[in-house]
Amino acid sequence: ETGVTQTPRHLVMGMTNKKSLKCEQHLGHNAMYWYKQSAKKPLELMFVYSLEERVENNSVPSRFSPECPNSSHLFLHLHTLQPEDSALYLCASSQGAGIAGGGPYNEQFFGPGTRLTVL
Amino acid sequence: EDQVTQSPEALRLQEGESSSLNCSYTVSGLRGLFWYRQDPGKGPEFLFTLYSAGEEKEKERLKATLTKKESFLHITAPKPEDSATYLCAVSGTYKYIFGTGTRLKVLA
Numbered sequence: 424e425t426g427v428t429q430t431p432r433h434l435v436m437g438m439t440n441k442k443s444l445k446c447e448q449h450l451g452h453n454a455m456y457w458y459k460q461s462a463k464k465p466l467e468l469m470f471v472y473s474l475e476e477r478v479e480n481n482s483v484p485s486r487f488s489p490e491c492p493n494s495s496h497l498f499l500h501l502h503t504l505q506p507e508d509s510a511l512y513l514c515a516s517s518q519g520a521g522i523a524g525g526g527p528y529n530e531q532f533f534g535p536g537t538r539l540t541v542l
Numbered sequence: 543e544d545q546v547t548q549s550p551e552a553l554r555l556q557e558g559e560s561s562s563l564n565c566s567y568t569v570s571g572l573r574g575l576f577w578y579r580q581d582p583g584k585g586p587e588f589l590f591t592l593y594s595a596g597e598e599k600e601k602e603r604l605k606a607t608l609t610k611k612e613s614f615l616h617i618t619a620p621k622p623e624d625s626a627t628y629l630c631a632v633s634g635t636y637k638y639i640f641g642t643g644t645r646l647k648v649l650a
Binding site for chain 1: 546574585591631633636638641643
């Protein structure tokens, strides 16, 4: 595997289900990101992990829960989602400063995304 | 308020017809400006980083430039395979903000 991989590529779930999205980066980077991409809207940064520390994003509902067990793997746990959460969820990675240094926020390398549909 | 605005929203060009895409921004403490290309059904692909006004980067038919308020992505003699959505993003301290993109269609 090369680059950034995401599984599954497509997911359909009911509002009462619990599911998880998985991301793995093979680039040796030290930061990982979750984004939400909806039609006609800019990419929305949901969570950032840098050197395994998480930068909080207070605008993300608690029904989204990230987990970063190490610098190569990132998960997004989903529970009791709403239909408006249907979107393309993108994972990215980069190399850069830790949170104390202002964050990594530089050129990012994206996975192919998971297309999520909430019924 | 930090924001990124891209124009035009959509652009149709004939093959060989050069043009420019615009990204205007306001962000406190700019650390970098980034251009990405996104094909349908795929994640964005990194193209360029620009750090300071006056900087320019080139890659094949693409050239990115930066001023204190905006960036341009110049496309010279485009080909149909250049059709994609082009995204601009800016980074600051603890922030990374994308624009909504320009959808480019190059007709053969």
